[in-house]
Amino acid sequence: MPEEAFEWSSIGLLEAMATTDRVAYCPSVFSFNTYAQPPAAGRHILRYGDMPGSNGPGQVRAVLGGTGLAVSALSDHIPEAVSAALHFVGKGAQLRMAEWGGQPAHRSVWEPDAAATRNGSFFDDCRAVQTGACIRPRWPGYIALQNEAGRLLRDDLAQQHRAMSRVVDEIEEAFRAARTRGAAAA
Numbered sequence: 001m002p003e004e005a006f007e008w009s010s011i012g013l014l015e016a017m018a019t020t021d022r023v024a025y026c027p028s029v030f031s032f033n034t035y036a037q038p039p040a041a042g043r044h045i046l047r048y049g050d051m052p053g054s055n056g057p058g059q060v061r062a063v064l065g066g067t068g069l070a071v072s073a074l075s076d077h078i079p080e081a082v083s084a085a086l087h088f089v090g091k092g093a094q095l096r097m098a099e100w101g102g103q104p105a106h107r108s109v110w111e112p113d114a115a116a117t118r119n120g121s122f123f124d125d126c127r128a129v130q131t132g133a134c135i136r137p138r139w140p141g142y143i144a145l146q147n148e149a150g151r152l153l154r155d156d157l158a159q160q161h162r163a164m165s166r167v168v169d170e171i172e173e174a175f176r177a178a179r180t181r182g183a184a185a186a
Contacts, residue, residue, distance in 0.1 A: 006158045018043045027052050030065070034101040036122035048125045063146075064133035066105065098123070141182035148174045 002022050005013065010030040017023045018035055019042065028051050035046040053060035069088060071081040087093055094106035099118050104110075110123050110130060136142065149171045156167045 006154050014046060017046055028062075031103070031122075031126055032101075033098070033103055033119045033122040036120040036125075037101070037118055038120070045120060047120075048122060048129075051129050059132065062129045062133040063136050064130065065136040066103070139179070139182045140185040141178040145174055145178035148178075 002016070005016070005023065008016065011032065013023065013026055013029055014032060014035045017026070018039065031048050036048065037045070039045055051060060051062055069085050071078060071085055075081050089106065091106055091108055094104035094109045097104045098109050110127050136146075152167055152170050152174065156162055156164075
């Protein structure tokens with residue numbers, strides 16, 4: 001693994017995989033279907049699959065994040081906003097989103113052959129992981145916790161000197177602190 005990989009985001013890792021031969025496999029990464037689409041010259045098509053440990057007893061679950069859509073109760077244009085929201089969550093708009101590189105929330109778009117061949121086998125390859133995923137928690141402080149836990153794990157992997165149980169203890173401590181701060185902020 002390249003040393004600089006410890007500093008990459010999901011997109012940085014996928015970009016390295018698509019443009020070089022330095023990284024051939026990553027067991028867990030946020031997925032972006034644009035990397036599974038037919039590439040420009042000099043780029044590789046990436047394939048996604050089940051996450052290790054995501055099948056069977058003691059199943060590991062992926063975290064499903066994303067962007068939401070809401071209508072403010074304070075708006076002077078609630079009917080128009082609701083109409084726009086309904087359009088964007090409808091199957092037609094969700095299918096177009098998938099065809100142009102987005103990752104739709106509409107389950108039917110993830111069904112076989114729904115999202116055209118532009119995405120290669122992305123939706124077929126990711127369907128099981130997406131179906132079994134848990135929704136990213138929405139409580140205040142969770143994103144900071146996710147970043148801190150990732151940093152703790154990354155730093156330990158880079159240094160390779162501590163027992164994994166110590167890293168797990170630090171992540172659990174960060175979790176408890178984040179929940180306390182989140183409860184206070186709510």
